[in-house]
């Protein structure tokens with residue numbers, strides 16, 4: 001298999017007032033074109049740091065990232081990022097927000113007519129063409145996230161980087177967004193790295209789930225292949241034994257192998273002597 005993105009033995013140290021803090025140690029991952037990768041792990045393990053290094057926002061202390069044979073040293077339009085909070089410009093309409101990104105990437109190559117068609121096409125992909133003249137303040141959180149995704153897709157990036165893109169949405173909107181993302185993925189076959197805390201989301205969307213160990217010096221703990229047939233249907237999968245096996249593998253990793261015990265103040269000693277149960281919730285804390 002040929003890989004388009006190589007994260008190669010990455011270490012990341014942050015300077016702090018009490019000395020360097022090693023956030024990541026020896027993180028390596030190769031990603032093929034069209035793969036959908038989820039990064040999952042407990043809060044603070046270093047998922048965003050990995051994504052920021054791929055985005056070119058941070059420079060690894062050791063090792064590095066190679067995209068299409070070229071080392072990543074700064075941000076670039078071939079690596080579009082979608083954040084949890086849409087980051088749209090509030091004074092521009094949905095159309096104009098996407099236009100800004102399209103001009104940046106295709107300003108010199110697309111005619112006016114082509115630009116218009118391309119923006120509309122991308123807004124259609126996320127089902128936002130009906131509201132393209134609305135400003136962020138006039139649309140819901142889910143709709144804003146859709147525009148953010150349209151903006152990222154319109155840049156035609158080699159890799160789409162998503163940092164908990166649906167983390168701020170209610171469960172129903174989140175499910176709609178996941179379905180939309182699967183549809184888009186089916187049509188465009190993007191290469192995606194997505195951070196999530198949601199085990200079901202990871203299994204539903206991914207080709208591989210990369211599970212990170214707890215920090216400091218976090219690294220790739222285990223990688224789970226998700227070979228469920230596509231298109232995937234969340235209702236049908238609820239009773240699918242393979243889906244449930246994958247789901248419990250991730251839960252086991254998070255709550256047994258990488259269990260994070262953070263007792264409340266005063267409970268420390270009591271917790272030490274008490275056997276721990278696996279929590280039943282499905283999102284990584």
Ligand SMILES: Nc1ncnc2c1ncn2[C@@H]1O[C@H](COP(=O)(O)OP(=O)(O)OP(=O)(O)O)[C@@H](O)[C@H]1O
Pocket residue numbers: 014015016021023041042043044045046047048049050215
């Ligand atoms: N600029 C920085 N300076 C010092 N430490 C940092 C810096 N950025 C991140 N860290 C530390 O590195 C570790 C990893 O942070 P990171 O934000 O990547 O974790 P995460 O897994 O994305 O967390 P979450 O799931 O809560 O968003 C944390 O301990 C964090 O405090």
